[in-house]
Amino acid sequence: MKQMKGLEGDTKSILKFEFNPKDGIDNPALSLAEDTDGKGLGEPRFYLLSKGSAETFGFCLHKELGCRGHVIRQVELGGLAQRRGLQDGDRLLQVNGHFVDHMEHCKVVEKIKASGNQVLLAVLDGGSYEAAKALGRDLSQMLPGDIRPRLCHVTRDKSGFGFSISGPEGAKGTFQLSVRRDGPAERAGLPSGSWLLELNGASVRSCSHTQLARKLKRSGSKMTLLVASSAAEEFYRLWGLRVTAALADASWLPFKVRKLHMVKEPEGYGFLLKEEKCSSGAIGQFLWEVDAGLPAERAGMKEGDRLLAVNGKSIEGLDHQQTVLRIRAHADQVTLLVIDPAGDEFYRSIGLSPLQFFEDSDPASGSCAPSLPSPNGSPGLCHLDVGPEGPGSWLTTAPATIGVAQSLRPEERRRLHQAF
Template structure:
């Protein structure tokens, strides 16, 4: 599988330590001197290789907070500075209090090669709990005033206005670019604003390209263009925090292809589809393909389409798994299974950009299902049908809820 190298190396720095004394005028952050010395959330950037785990376990402690355990030696977790007992406040810039453990697990599993964790040391966390300190306030304060997430925007060319944007060098510096947009043009409608800083264009770091190449890219990119942008104030926050600006922490704007989740209940003749391992004609890469969807079968009724690619089984990514192992996972699920798939054009779109195809699909689930209780996958019955949750962002699909569970998960 292709690894993303577009902007993953941009602005990579050592772990960040937040000092609450610097530049905070929020009354909610008035703390005693002793606490000020100890309230130091750290930003850990975990970078793994394709097929490698991040090398730590996550569990929920007695206070329903996420605790880091079993950090493996020489793992990306250890190399990032993560330690056993650390309490996680945020995952990829999202605060995770009151979120189901297995929902957080899916969020981490779908993020690709990069993971950002905002954590407190065990002692610091215990002091915060004893003092009644608001951890959400602390997490927000670590970003500073004027912070917002970067935006991944997909622009469609207009026959008259084109893409509706141009770039200019910031202070005449090569590698630093600001965006100008046409009012009500395609770029502005896609979520790009005049004054935004351009971080990434079609999977390539903007800082590696001269201005002439950027403008030529816009002219010759065809009918669509995908850019990662951020406002100037937020860019300064990321620079101060020594944090790379990557798609994994971005909000997405109107991406053209989405993965879909299919919940299957086995019928008299099984699920009604075949899973084949095939070499794709376009890329010559091996993929797990859903084939021969039977008319009237549970698979057809759940929205499965012939030729789609399998991404996950019961929310666990399986793109790089062996065919026999995937079959065992499906059969081992019993009479119900949840599959996540995407079309071949959709997979190629994300592959060219170097973005995990589950990244924003899982983020929709994460935000829609925060603080909610769900029923276990494969255990849904008539008496808990009322626990289903409708997600309009998932094209009308019904996603079964999961209960808050306290087991430990390896990541």
């Protein structure tokens, strides 16, 4: 199916080429007809990309003039994306179960970046995408319903956790939940009839019923469950995809990333940024000495919050000085994403970034980096990468590398702090 140039008068028309045998093989007749049923449209395809920390996903995401949608380009030869089946010209429809076709390009890039080393993409081939748009199809309706698993954090009360588990006798890894009404599990968002996939960040696929019972007892007064509905479990099974917490709906979790927008006053923002070691041993940027009555306190900053992003861009991989420069990039205002110590510890325990589950309900604040052109216009194998100014849609030639500031010695780290 192909659209001819010079016949753009009716943008709703999809052109079909029909061969007329009476005119001979060298002179086929061209007749035009409207494909109003959309039966020729391809189906969305789903890919779960899992990479190592030193790898890339192996593709570029473009926003192109004269081309609708978020376009997959420069699929790296032999790279992860190509091996899984992504193709040049595919249009990205979903990231980790979130429909993104209507979103700003930079926000889509940020969603992929926040996924860390694993991302679930839904794409449609370019021809089917353009045809669906011409027909006025709602692309979101081409995708399955909510197939995300759910991540729930349950706190025990005097009556227990409020759920029970059953499964076929002798079978491993098959556990269905029955949830008591008005109990802790129901209040935590645990759906009755769902299937248990992970307990406290660990898969239960190889567990027997007895082994799982022991794990539940060792959980103490709190536990985190990854569960999926029967429809979601069936979807992932049919596509051969492994369900993990990185793909989950985390809206029921009590641990939330907070967005703080501050306008600077003559006294400053009213907080101190310190570089400190986290409980995991990693280095983080923390917020302390929040001054009463100044913008930081009024925005909701709390002592000990960990800084995650500045003006919509993750500070992952940045050192203290680079973070300070990013905060100072706009002289009179700044937007920070932060998480409190309890939430920070929770996400570390399950090995996921809290940014992965952040939903921006106020897209007007913060900032987005524009897509950048390929250096010198030169061709090359490209990948989605993090530039010196943070995540963005980069076209980076394969041999190119981005320098990382040398780690400071422990005695130097202790002196890193900056008042704002």
